[in-house]
Amino acid sequence: MENGTHTLDTTDTSEISKSKNIENEEKSPPQKLLHDEVIDALIKEAEKRGLSDCQLDITSGSTKGDNFMGILAIVKVTGKNINGEKVQLNWIAKAAPQTDLYRSMLKIDIAYATEVYMYKLFDQLDEFQAEKKLLQPFNAHPKFVLSYLEPYKESFVMEDLKAEGYVLRDRKQPLDINHVKHVMREYGKFHAISFALRDQKPELFAKLAKEREEKIFVTDDEEHIQNMIKYQDNFNNKLLALLNEESDAEVIKSLKYYCKDPVHFNMNTITETNEYSVIGHGDCWTNNFIWKYEDAKNPEIPTKVCILDWQLSRYGSVALDLSYFFYACTTQEFREKHYDKMIQLYYYSLCSHLVEMGSDPERMFPFSALINELKHHCTFGFYMGTMVLHIMISDNTEMPEFSKTDNVDQFMESFDYKSVNEHLFNERARGVILHMHQKGYFDYLKDK
Incomplete structure (x- = not known):
């Protein structure tokens, strides 16, 4: 060379x-x-x-x-x-993977273009925050090095955070309150930038929002939709089987609102936007957060978090990120104790950052609007959280070879396996269902 x-x-x-x-x-x-x-x-x-x-x-x-x-x-x-x-x-x-079917099913070309776009967008967001002279700007993302987007050779390069002392957690382990607090603060700051841009640079934000419209989870391909419906019907039957017909009768009724048409419900949930929509992270499972522990006296308590994998980033409800994160990364026991307070922490972080950037949070995003977003958009987090949980609790040795499937049926069927840790999935997935019911997040589907 x-x-x-x-x-x-x-x-x-x-x-x-x-x-x-x-x-x-x-x-x-x-x-x-x-x-x-x-x-x-x-x-x-x-x-x-x-x-x-x-x-x-x-x-x-x-x-x-x-x-x-x-x-x-x-x-x-x-x-x-x-x-x-x-x-x-x-x-x-x-x-990027090179198998045609795998690339097609996961829309690899779009995913890689999206992540490269986001790393370049961070430069603009960093400049905007620098103009505001923020003491603690949102910068919890890797530093971009370069990209190469020729088809079948898509690649991008970032600085290696592990070399700076960051570590990944065991994906099977749920996050505790010290870790969740960090994510809530960073998501709050990140989402706040969208509100500030909408308020102060509306033409720029409209352009960014248009460029980040959902492209991965929406399709008009009827065959693909039917394959997704078949998979979702099978998966939802497994979720229903986690509930007791007598003691969970009301929960079952709530879940069945969702089971009527989960694929279209989710496509609508993702694409429905309003004056409270933001550019979000998109892929909020445990492996997409990397942590630093710098306090020798408290080595289990993180001091920093960095958010990875922006390939599913989209313009949509803040609830898409929040619900996916809570359902994939925490337990029902945690949510019963801390969920409401963590939502309040997220909102406090968003408001504080928004005020520092010169906009009025009560006018741009009142707390009542956040609660309404959660009630109308958490079904996506339910879908992604329960699906990802199935993969998260599995041992590496039992992971399916998605890239080696020969057709769409095989690809979809490769998700349908029983893990040796199935009991962990059952416990955590049941907890997600219970939380959705308790918070009334299925209820808006009742009349659809």
């Missing part, structure tokens, strides 16, 4: 001791971690940053079950700066 050399190890990190420098053996990913064009771009980026004699070390960055929208690669770039000193850059890259 003209501008430098690189080493490429495509083995899973758990297999490195058994098999080194192998690209195509059975234990390796089905494709190279990064395409040659992306590797060239990485070297050029390092040179733009003042490095020479660059070398790249690229290794697998995730295990089975950690990420469903691509292959993660850890990229370590070493080179010399202008003073001849050795410098290392720590980046992480995500590369």
Whole structure:
């Protein structure tokens, strides 16, 4: 390579001791971690940053079950700066899957374009917040390095937060109150920027909202819709089976409002927007939050959180993020004790940030409007939360090979497996149903 050399190890990190420098053996990913064009771009980026004699070390960055929208690669770039000193850059890259069916079902091209768009948008949001001289701006996102969006080679690169001391939590473990508080504060600040832009730069915000209209979960493909209905009917029957016909009679009645037409209910919930809609995160499960623990006296209490994976980001209700997060990441016991207070914390964070940016929260987003958004948009969180829970509680060894399915039926059926941890799913999914009923979040579907 003209501008430098690189080493490429495509083995899973758990297999490195058994098999080194192998690209195509059975234990390796089905494709190279990064395409040659992306590797060239990485070297050029390092040179733009003042490095020479660059070398790249690229290794697998995730295990089975950690990420469903691509292959993660850890990229370590070493080179010399202008003073001849050795410098290392720590980046992480995500590369799109190449299987046609998998790409089509998950709309991979749109997802990658969305995430790249969001990382570039963060630069504008950072500038807007800097204009306001905020003491604690929203910046809980990775720093963008570069992207490459040629079809079948879609990739983007960010700075590696793990190299800065951030860690992922075990996805099977629900979040406790110390972790949830961090997410509520950051979601509040992030959503507040949309309200401030709508108020102060309405033309810009209208443009951003238009560009972030939902494209992943909506379709007019009748065959795809029928496949989704078939899957949802089967899944909802499993959820109904978690309830007792006598003691849960009213809960069953509420859930059956949703079961009448869940696919169209969810498409409508996602796409219905109003003067309280925001640009949201979109994919709010445990693996998309990475944590820093800097207090040696309280090593279990996080000091920072960073939000990952913006591929499902959309313009929609704040409740889409909130409900998905609470149903995927917390237990019913937690929600019964803390849900209302955490919603209040979220609202306090949003209002405080909005006031600092110069807008009136009572005029832009009164608390009554938040409660109404939750009542009318939490069915999406119910759908995503229960579906993701099924995957979250599974062991890595039982994760289905979605990318190896040959047709749509196989793809949909690959979600239908029984985990060795099924009891954990049953407990947490039942809790989600109970909370939806207790809060009246199914009720607005009664007359639909």
